[in-house]
Amino acid sequence: MKKFLLVSLILLAEPAWAFTDCSDCPEMIDIPAGSFLMGSPSNKNPSSREKLDVRDDEKPQHKVKIKEFSLGKFEVTQAQWHALMDSNPSHNKGPTLPIENISWDDAQKYIQKLNQKTGKKYRLPSEAEWEYAARGGSTSSYPWGDNVSELTLHAWSKANAVNTNIVGLKKPNSFGLYDMIGNVSEWTQDCWNDNYRGAPKDGSAWLKGNCSLRVLRGGSWGDDPQQLRTAIRDGTHPTYYRFSGSSFRVARDR
Numbered sequence: 001m002k003k004f005l006l007v008s009l010i011l012l013a014e015p016a017w018a019f020t021d022c023s024d025c026p027e028m029i030d031i032p033a034g035s036f037l038m039g040s041p042s043n044k045n046p047s048s049r050e051k052l053d054v055r056d057d058e059k060p061q062h063k064v065k066i067k068e069f070s071l072g073k074f075e076v077t078q079a080q081w082h083a084l085m086d087s088n089p090s091h092n093k094g095p096t097l098p099i100e101n102i103s104w105d106d107a108q109k110y111i112q113k114l115n116q117k118t119g120k121k122y123r124l125p126s127e128a129e130w131e132y133a134a135r136g137g138s139t140s141s142y143p144w145g146d147n148v149s150e151l152t153l154h155a156w157s158k159a160n161a162v163n164t165n166i167v168g169l170k171k172p173n174s175f176g177l178y179d180m181i182g183n184v185s186e187w188t189q190d191c192w193n194d195n196y197r198g199a200p201k202d203g204s205a206w207l208k209g210n211c212s213l214r215v216l217r218g219g220s221w222g223d224d225p226q227q228l229r230t231a232i233r234d235g236t237h238p239t240y241y242r243f244s245g246s247s248f249r250v251a252r253d254r
Contacts, residue, residue: 024083027073066203072249074167104238125251126205127190136174143173155182161221184247192235220245
């Protein structure tokens with residue numbers, strides 16, 4: 001029994017294995033199937049910072065089942081973008097910096113070319129998949145807990161950055177994903193809805209609602225701690241909205 005427990009602990013301590021489908025493709029991490037409570041709880045009888053800061057568009061909190069899928073270990077880098085698109089619209093340039101100044105439509109064009117190159121079916125993650133992956137099993141305000149003082153160990157925000165930073169310099173979450181919080185905001189596939197009433201419960205993208213807006217998640221290097229909570233969400237124009245903190249990471253089915 002002791003030997004079994006020791007082996008189990010060793011396996012749990014192993015880092016997540018990443019894979020790529022080509023030399024210029026994003027590194028991917030397999031995310032296990034599971035279920036979680038998406039959104040923020042009611043702010044009645046608050047017992048955490050997240051409950052105090054909850055916004056209406058983060059409610060009602062609801063259970064979602066997620067199928068196994070793969071997600072980028074990092075945000076798409078400028079080198080990876082340039083390899084397919086032969087361009088670099090970023091304001092802060094560097095091959096290992098995240099691509100930024102990217103609209104939702106821009107991300108879709110990159111994904112289309114990635115699929116043509118690899119023969120795979122890459123896509124943007126659904127909003128539910130994104131939150132499930134970002135939480136990594138946590139139920140707190142941030143992937144690491146409710147302690148805002150630990151923010152600088154895990155994320156780039158206005159507290160420690162004046163621009164984007166190289167991907168992967170901060171601590172990963174429990175799934176082995178880097179920069180899910182901060183550095184750049186990440187596009188998801190979903191249309192915008194101003195609350196979760198009627199949201200899919202199977203982890204799929206919500207393609208009803210205000211589809212003239214698409215959902216950004218995770219906050220960026222210019223945001224304060226409140227805007228970096230795991231449940232925070234924003235809806236904005238998919239074609240025209242580009243700024244130095246708008247980017248994405250890719251997902252694909254397993």
